[in-house]
Amino acid sequence: AHKRYSTGLTITEFKVLLVVGSPASCMDLELYGAEEELLGRLDCDEALLGSYAVADGCRVHVIDQSGTRMGEYEIAKSDYKKRPLQVEKYEITKSDYKKRPGDTSVPWRATSPLPRDASGPKGMSPFHGTRHWAQEAALAVALPLGAHCQVQLLGQPSKLATIMFVGQTHFKLGYWVGVCYDEPLGKHNSSVGSRHYFECQPKYGAFEDGIEDEL
Template sequence: MASRLQLPVDDSVLIHVTHSNLKTFSSEVRFSLESNVEAVKDKLWKKCGTAVTSMCLELYDDTRAKLSDLNDNTRPFGFYSPLDGYRLHIIDLDPTSVTSGGWLEDTSLVEKYKISDEAYDKLDGNYRKFKEKLGPRASPAQASKTDDDYMKDISMNIKVGDRCEVEPGEKRGVVKYVGKAEGLRAGFWVGIQYDEPLGKHDGLVKGTRFFECPPLHGAMVRPDKVKVGDYPKRDPFEDEEI
């Protein structure tokens, strides 16, 4: 009889790690049971910044009971019988450690760079000088969106009854309205009746009836989102697998 297939034994454990100085530090780390304690500390140093020589490790079980101190760097980690879900608590013994003082977690403790108004004014091309050159006027984008004729030129190529496709999503439908829209932002709008219930209303928007369509088939979109052309209704079964 053929021998049974021998499966490899998992010699690692997943351990929850916390830190004495870093209150928000919490990590799940997998350790080999064959690695010695020094190798475990080296792996933790790369994650939290505490030096191996300044690191003391405490092992806790899943009931929060302390099991042991990992004082012997030469012993394999498996000697302490850790299991998945146990916790290693790092104690940083160095008072000058990068983890001390809380500044790694609290950015308000980090000294901010400041520049005096006099020094800032001496800088060439600073934002303050740029803003003064522009003066108290709106940007082109802001001005156009408040213009009553915003997108009028695009809307002139769209007429009621046109089949269309609307972005995003390539939603197909028919044009039901073109023009300005009371209650909406300035400029021109296009009312769409989608072929499917992909809209938000039935043509009634903020108390104004712009067109009629079935519930949840209507939408008001900007003209630049609409492409008119020969866009037939999609076959609802064309994407089904046979």
């Protein structure tokens, strides 16, 4: 089946829905037709997707301009997994990661243990427990929006996702991380009650607190 997007989306909103491991702010988009002809660049973030020559069978070519992981990705409408093409994967061992000076969450976690078995105020998850809100805020800052991360919840296999929201919510105390999973393993589309927190497809969104370091 083809992947369809609303032509009423702005290019910025469209970028957020493309889970390719690159932050939306660092994407350059090229539109190709069904015959693989270049139709143009989607270069106006405020423009509507429908203002370009989009049609059934088109595909979008995503170029990562983040500078830290340069590469190109193919997004075919029929490809839900959005597999990267000819991109060298950056890998680092845990021992080398821990040696990096000051730019990871490892030093903070080493000096600020986070008890998962403490019981906190009513409405707060066990993970938040007795942590001070200042500590929660510090942990939240260490998780940049748009980063690809690994979600590890107790008793569940790890899942890959993109960080879409970090902060306080109206439905639970503490700081929470809103994610868009790579696969439909979530709970909703980021809407809780009447509040909509970020853009994602149904069953791809969730608010979690077991976020590992970004990939």
